[in-house]
Amino acid sequence: MRTICTRKEAITRIQAIIIVAVVVVAAVAGGIAWTFTTPPTPTTTSAAPKVEEVRIGILAPLTGAAAYFGDGMKAMSELLAKKINDEGGIKSLGGAKVRMIVADTEGKPDVGKTQARRLITENKVHLIIGALHSGVTLPAAQESERYGIPFICDASSHVDLTRQGFRWFFRTWGSDAIFARNYFECMKWMQNKTGIKIKTIAFISEESLFGVGVATEWEKLNVDPEMGGYKLVAYIRHPVSPTDLTSEAMTLKAANPDVVLSVQTPMPDAILWTKTLKAVDFFPKAFMTTAGFIFPEYVSSVGKDGEYIIGREGWSIDLTARKPIAKEINDLFKKEANRDMHVYTMQMHTTIVVARDALERAASVDPEKLRQALANTDIPGDKIIPPWKGVKFDNTGQNIYANNFMVQLYKGVYHAIWPEEIATIPLVYPAPTWKER
Amino acid sequence: MQLDLPIFLNLLLIGLFQGAIYSLISMGLTLIFGTMKIVNFAHGDFLMLSGYFVFWIWALFGVDPLLALPAVFLALFCIGYATERVLIKRVLGRPTHIQMLMTLGLSLIIQNSVIVLWKADPRFVHTSYADLRLELGAVAVPFPRLLSFVLAMLFALTLHLFLLKTTYGTAIRGTGQDQEAAHLMGINVNKIYSLSFGLGISCTAVAATLLSTYFPLSPFLGSSFMVITFIVIVLGGLGNYLGAFIAGLILGTIEIFTAYMLSSLLRQTIPLLIFILVLLLKPEGLFGRKLRR
Numbered sequence: 001m002r003t004i005c006t007r008k009e010a011i012t013r014i015q016a017i018i019i020v021a022v023v024v025v026a027a028v029a030g031g032i033a034w035t036f037t038t039p040p041t042p043t044t045t046s047a048a049p050k051v052e053e054v055r056i057g058i059l060a061p062l063t064g065a066a067a068y069f070g071d072g073m074k075a076m077s078e079l080l081a082k083k084i085n086d087e088g089g090i091k092s093l094g095g096a097k098v099r100m101i102v103a104d105t106e107g108k109p110d111v112g113k114t115q116a117r118r119l120i121t122e123n124k125v126h127l128i129i130g131a132l133h134s135g136v137t138l139p140a141a142q143e144s145e146r147y148g149i150p151f152i153c154d155a156s157s158h159v160d161l162t163r164q165g166f167r168w169f170f171r172t173w174g175s176d177a178i179f180a181r182n183y184f185e186c187m188k189w190m191q192n193k194t195g196i197k198i199k200t201i202a203f204i205s206e207e208s209l210f211g212v213g214v215a216t217e218w219e220k221l222n223v224d225p226e227m228g229g230y231k232l233v234a235y236i237r238h239p240v241s242p243t244d245l246t247s248e249a250m251t252l253k254a255a256n257p258d259v260v261l262s263v264q265t266p267m268p269d270a271i272l273w274t275k276t277l278k279a280v281d282f283f284p285k286a287f288m289t290t291a292g293f294i295f296p297e298y299v300s301s302v303g304k305d306g307e308y309i310i311g312r313e314g315w316s317i318d319l320t321a322r323k324p325i326a327k328e329i330n331d332l333f334k335k336e337a338n339r340d341m342h343v344y345t346m347q348m349h350t351t352i353v354v355a356r357d358a359l360e361r362a363a364s365v366d367p368e369k370l371r372q373a374l375a376n377t378d379i380p381g382d383k384i385i386p387p388w389k390g391v392k393f394d395n396t397g398q399n400i401y402a403n404n405f406m407v408q409l410y411k412g413v414y415h416a417i418w419p420e421e422i423a424t425i426p427l428v429y430p431a432p433t434w435k436e437r
Numbered sequence: 438m439q440l441d442l443p444i445f446l447n448l449l450l451i452g453l454f455q456g457a458i459y460s461l462i463s464m465g466l467t468l469i470f471g472t473m474k475i476v477n478f479a480h481g482d483f484l485m486l487s488g489y490f491v492f493w494i495w496a497l498f499g500v501d502p503l504l505a506l507p508a509v510f511l512a513l514f515c516i517g518y519a520t521e522r523v524l525i526k527r528v529l530g531r532p533t534h535i536q537m538l539m540t541l542g543l544s545l546i547i548q549n550s551v552i553v554l555w556k557a558d559p560r561f562v563h564t565s566y567a568d569l570r571l572e573l574g575a576v577a578v579p580f581p582r583l584l585s586f587v588l589a590m591l592f593a594l595t596l597h598l599f600l601l602k603t604t605y606g607t608a609i610r611g612t613g614q615d616q617e618a619a620h621l622m623g624i625n626v627n628k629i630y631s632l633s634f635g636l637g638i639s640c641t642a643v644a645a646t647l648l649s650t651y652f653p654l655s656p657f658l659g660s661s662f663m664v665i666t667f668i669v670i671v672l673g674g675l676g677n678y679l680g681a682f683i684a685g686l687i688l689g690t691i692e693i694f695t696a697y698m699l700s701s702l703l704r705q706t707i708p709l710l711i712f713i714l715v716l717l718l719k720p721e722g723l724f725g726r727k728l729r730r
Binding site: 067068207236237238239241242243244246247248250251254266267268271272275278279280281297298301302303 | 651653694
């Protein structure tokens with residue numbers, strides 16, 4: 001190897017001095033910047049000044065592929081701020097007004113992190129709510145840990161979020177581990193209900209953090225004979241946004257499982273799966289899905305071909321008939337936004353209910369007092385829209401009552417089928433084959 | 438997975454059907470490159486835009502995609518022609534990175550304009566023949582895909598004849614071979630550039646129309662197809678439209694068999710592996726010999 005430096009290539013002494021000087025200046029400047037941006041440890045002030053305004057930072061994707069969801073989240077947060085203020089603000093704080101500061105994450109982790117920091121350091125928010133995508137929530141929550149500001153997570157479900165040992169993080173929504181369990185609980189119920197045994201199952205998952213995360217949980221659950229114990233006849237992992245799924249659908253058909261559990265996020269992928277399963281003439285006794293399969297645009301795209309698909313959901317318009325709070329908030333939202341809520345707007349409501357409750361009990365905007373109030377949260381089910389027993393956090397910050405329910409697409413509308421106490425239609429199982437329809 | 442004859446035939450047919458779409462998209466891209474020596478990174482977005490045209494003609498006027506094809510073809514030809522006149526012309530002969538920035542920028546503009554205009558919601562065209570299946574014994578193929586394949590073949594043949602037999606076709610090929618000589622022979626090279634770009638873009642119109650009969654549409658459609666398209670044109674020999682046609686069919690078939698026999702996750706891996714091997718061993722592409730001057 002030739003590594004000899006010629007005189008011409010080597011740096012001169014003056015250049016070396018300049019480089020060293022630049023490095024030293026940069027290091028000093030960096031150190032100063034760090035000192036100024038590193039938050040002081042939260043201190044409790046004995047004589048707190050009167051709080052005029054409570055600032056809540058909302059992290060939502062207002063642009064990018066998930067902008068459709070972010071729009072609803074923003075509208076809901078502003079609507080609820082107005083509602084709280086009209087009702088007299090935060091009473092324990094002498095009627096302090098609530099102000100929502102919505103920051104756009106663009107659905108990107110780095111942007112989410114920067115926005116979280118900006119909300120804390122520039123807007124001086126007392127609480128953060130967000131940030132829909134698990135990948136964005138994680139770095140954003142790290143910022144709130146660093147500065148010691150409570151973070152209430154709305155709808156990010158990745159299991160790792162509550163396994164970080166975060167002190168300031170509270171998740172009202174369930175984790176993928178909880179949701180994965182819901183499928184197996186529902187399968188057990190389906191068999192008891194109809195007497196038709198499920199022997200074989202198959203997983204189809206997109207190759208994403210979310211897809212593989214959920215499928216891994218399913219695998220674990222299926223090993224447990226109490227919970228699963230079904231014969232796994234196919235496990236298909238496919239890229240996100242494939243250009244064709246015929247081979248995958250043929251593999252599934254050849255394996256002929258009783259139940260297919262699927263996880264696909266983009267709606268076009270969900271549509272392609274549905275259409276391709278029809279093209280190869282295969283439909284399992286139960287096709288249990290999530291994400292891409294449970295939005296109105298999916299239904300309008302696949303039309304009747306979507307019938308009998310089962311989806312895991314946190315929101316259904318059926319809830320408005322069951323829970324007065326669901327009807328009240330949906331009506332309010334519809335009046336303002338001219339459309340029904342979706343699951344993420346619903347979750348914005350849940351988190352704001354939690355935030356308001358904690359603020360009232362803390363009677364302070366001191367971060368530590370707020371954190372303690374959040375940790376002691378115990379909100380009954382009738383105050384929130386999801387059909388849960390309520391909101392109560394365990395020591396990892398996970399809401400122990402969070403759950404999802406199952407809906408089935410029937411005559412063009414998703415109806416709740418499980419748990420039975422919230423069901424609005426009887427389950428169709430086994431689903432008719434394509435030829436029987 | 439085990440492979441019996443009916444499944445083999447089924448996979449082969451679907452592979453060819455899928456490949457025909459790749460061929461169509463790639464022929465347009467390679468035609469543009471062959472004539473103008475510019476890589477159009479916005480090609481996939483023109484495909485997506487064509488898809489939206491098909492969708493809106495269907496949604497607003499109830500016109501079947503295949504009947505709308507001539508209109509969409511013409512519209513995309515005009516858009517391609519104008520794009521060349523207004524934008525591409527300015528970067529021809531400039532350094533590659535300038536050309537890349539221009540077409541990548543164009544790609545972003547098209548994609549985001551579509552999102553602003555028509556939202557990111559997926560769309561699907563419903564046709565009366567969408568659910569028809571042709572069953573020959575144990576082999577069953579969806580009718581829309583068979584129809585797409587036949588029409589793709591017809592279009593490829595027409596394009597081939599156009600390039601081979603007509604004056605304009607000869608001029609396009611001539612310009613691709615030697616721009617200066619073409620100029621000296623009295624060919625209006627600038628006009629041929631616009632024509633080639635328009636024609637290349639209108640290939641995406643045909644592909645999108647055929648796709649729309651069974652594939653969902655979204656603003657991100659183009660990116661799904663672009664990776665494989667680039668592999669196809671390299672495999673076929675850059676600028677060689679016949680090579681791209683055959684390479685498209687081959688890669689489509691390989692992809693379908695890979696996904697069935699090995700894993701769906703290798704769908705893109707195996708073609709990419711082939712891509713690397715071709716670049717290493719035969720950089721002019723499998724069918725590149727003809728292009729050598």
